[in-house]
Amino acid sequence: MTPVESAERALRRAVPWIATSLALIAAVYVRALAFTPAEAAQGPAQKIFYVHVPSAWVAFLAFGIVGGVSLAYLLRKDPRLDLLAESAAEVGMVFTSVVLVTGPIWGKPIWGTWWTWDARLTLTLFLWFVVLAYLVLRGAVNEPERRARYAAVLGILGALLVPFIYASVYLFRTIHPMPVILRAGGPTLPGAMLATLLFSIAVFTLFFGVLLYYRYSLARLADARAHAAAERRDA
Amino acid sequence: MPQRSGGMPENGGYMVAAYVAAGAIYLIYTALLLRRGRAEK
Amino acid sequence: MHDLLRVTWAVAAKDVLLEFRSRSAFVSALVFTALVLAIFNFARDPTAVSARDLAPGILWITFTFAGMLGLNRAFALERENRALDGLLLSPASRTAVYLGKVLANLAFVGAVEAVALPLFALFFNVPVLPVLGPLVLVIALATLGFVAVGTLMSSMAVNTRLAELMLPVLLLPFLVPPVTSAVQMTAQLFAGRPFSEALGWLRLLVGYDVIFVAACILFFESTIEE
Numbered sequence: 001m002t003p004v005e006s007a008e009r010a011l012r013r014a015v016p017w018i019a020t021s022l023a024l025i026a027a028v029y030v031r032a033l034a035f036t037p038a039e040a041a042q043g044p045a046q047k048i049f050y051v052h053v054p055s056a057w058v059a060f061l062a063f064g065i066v067g068g069v070s071l072a073y074l075l076r077k078d079p080r081l082d083l084l085a086e087s088a089a090e091v092g093m094v095f096t097s098v099v100l101v102t103g104p105i106w107g108k109p110i111w112g113t114w115w116t117w118d119a120r121l122t123l124t125l126f127l128w129f130v131v132l133a134y135l136v137l138r139g140a141v142n143e144p145e146r147r148a149r150y151a152a153v154l155g156i157l158g159a160l161l162v163p164f165i166y167a168s169v170y171l172f173r174t175i176h177p178m179p180v181i182l183r184a185g186g187p188t189l190p191g192a193m194l195a196t197l198l199f200s201i202a203v204f205t206l207f208f209g210v211l212l213y214y215r216y217s218l219a220r221l222a223d224a225r226a227h228a229a230a231e232r233r234d235a
Numbered sequence: 236m237p238q239r240s241g242g243m244p245e246n247g248g249y250m251v252a253a254y255v256a257a258g259a260i261y262l263i264y265t266a267l268l269l270r271r272g273r274a275e276k
Numbered sequence: 277m278h279d280l281l282r283v284t285w286a287v288a289a290k291d292v293l294l295e296f297r298s299r300s301a302f303v304s305a306l307v308f309t310a311l312v313l314a315i316f317n318f319a320r321d322p323t324a325v326s327a328r329d330l331a332p333g334i335l336w337i338t339f340t341f342a343g344m345l346g347l348n349r350a351f352a353l354e355r356e357n358r359a360l361d362g363l364l365l366s367p368a369s370r371t372a373v374y375l376g377k378v379l380a381n382l383a384f385v386g387a388v389e390a391v392a393l394p395l396f397a398l399f400f401n402v403p404v405l406p407v408l409g410p411l412v413l414v415i416a417l418a419t420l421g422f423v424a425v426g427t428l429m430s431s432m433a434v435n436t437r438l439a440e441l442m443l444p445v446l447l448l449p450f451l452v453p454p455v456t457s458a459v460q461m462t463a464q465l466f467a468g469r470p471f472s473e474a475l476g477w478l479r480l481l482v483g484y485d486v487i488f489v490a491a492c493i494l495f496f497e498s499t500i501e502e
Contacts, residue, residue: 011272018265025261029254043244048253055257074498094264098257105253109246129449136445140436150432153495154446157425160491164453164484171476172456207261214268221275 004228007221014214021207028200036196048106050196054204055098056124060162062092062208063127066134067159070152082148083223085155087215089134091208096128119169126165130158280372287376292383301349305342305388312338313399331400332462336455338396339389339415340422344447346384347426348433348440374427374496381423389415407465414465414481418458421485425450428492431499450488457481 001009032050039046065088073081103121104114115121134154141147189197295301316334320327393415397404404411426447433442457477464474 011275015269018269022262022265025258029258033250033254038243040243043246045244045246045249045253047250051254051257074495094260098260101256101260102253105249105256109244109249126449126452133445133449136438137432137436137442140438140442142437146435149498150436153428153432153498156495157428157450157488157491160487161450161453164480164487165449167480168453168456171480172460174476211265211268214272218268218272218275225275 002228003224004221007217007224010217011214011221014210014217017210018214021203021210024203025207028196028203031199032196036192037190039193042110045106045109048102050200052099052102052106053197054201055095055102056120057201058204058208059092059096059099059124059127061205062088062095062212063131063159063162065212066092066131066155070155070159073148073152074156079144079148079223080220082144082151083219084216085151086138087212087219089131089155091211091215093128093131093135094211095204095208096124096131099124100128117169117172119166119173122169123162123166127162130154130161134158280369280375283369283372284375284379287373288379288383291377291380295346295349295380295384301345302384302387305345306391308341308345309338309388309392309395312341313395317399327400328402328466331396331402331466332459334400335392335396335462336418336459338392339385339419340451340455342388342392343381343385343419343422343426344443346381346388347423347430347447348443349384370497370500371493373500374431374493377431378424378427381427382419385419385423389419402466403468404466406468410471411462411465414458414461414478417478417481417485418454421454421481421488422447422451424485424489424492428496428499431496453484454481457484 028050032047036047036050038044066085069081069085069088072078073085100121103124107116107121108114134151137154138147138151141150312334316330317327320330393404396402426443429446429450430443433439433446436442438445457480460477461474461481465471
């Protein structure tokens, strides 16, 4: 099977998985909205948690993948690793954006303000900026080999940055205490809420994996096509 | 377990807004991605 | 090792000399400093907001901007003359080139900071002299952090379609830990608080410098290999 054919097959195989994931997300929605009790003190807005938290987890997972795969690329120089990093960054961007959109919508009714410089949201914001820089950098370099190298360097440095931003925010909040972030149900989540959260995390992780696979296969296909065309020209 | 009661804040609108916004972002991206896939074929 | 130092020094000296001859970036940075001072002075209500509260943040905004001006100029110069190719053809190690550039940029930013700081002390009426020692330490550490990462980023930015515009996009998230630490420590120093309270920030800043200087040395090679 040629690279082009194998990439095309990967794309076709992924489509039913995408459909399944979307259906599962719908199931999460139904379960969270209709079959999970609301938290008495915070009201129904607390349920945003079931979309916000899994998205945040995936965003950081994606970012970790970008960092790790970037390092692997610099070591092995395999162009497929570069395509994988690119895919993880793009898909991760989507999840990060959802975190940044749902965060304030959750914040306003619960804490009275659209934005608080709390650790998770601030970290996510800067994650968003780094992924944006990553994607913009990729868009601004024409030669594939240099683009891959530059992106890899930025990906690794970005991953290194994360603990420092977290530490900055943490230190800042220690010195300038802010309103305590209400946890969804107190120190431990009641059973039904925990189950919904775990279900949601599993579904969104699956959704991410499927999107990543599709996006990666798309990149492989475009790359294989370009190579095939170049070979034909040379022949 | 907390039960729905009259003392709860009336902020369901935010919940709906967040769920719709998140769903829209995910759906739109998925649709765009699939469209790129179809165009590449 | 001796070779490394020699080449580093040569690269740094060349860059500093070039900048000294043209002085344009240096002058731009100073003009910006004066502008910031004037604007913030007129932008606030003196009875409502004390200059002392604003001073640390404004100081570091100015230093950061001066740093970016210097960073852009450094590699743009190389690109104009394709001088970097000449450097790379030489057996000089890539690390030496990187360190030389960092040194030159430090000299540039340091010069701007040395002029800006007294101006700030004057116009914002902040007690700089009593805390000069720790303050210089903070400024040096934070500047090292952002120049080290900035030099690496600008070596990439200069080879992209967007060039100067690319640098802030790449660099700004990386400035958060060092600049935040610096601002917090500066604020504490101006407020006359004992330095021991700032130890957390100092550790963060030193940790950042160690990790990122090492990482940039390691990865600079990847930004210029042909």
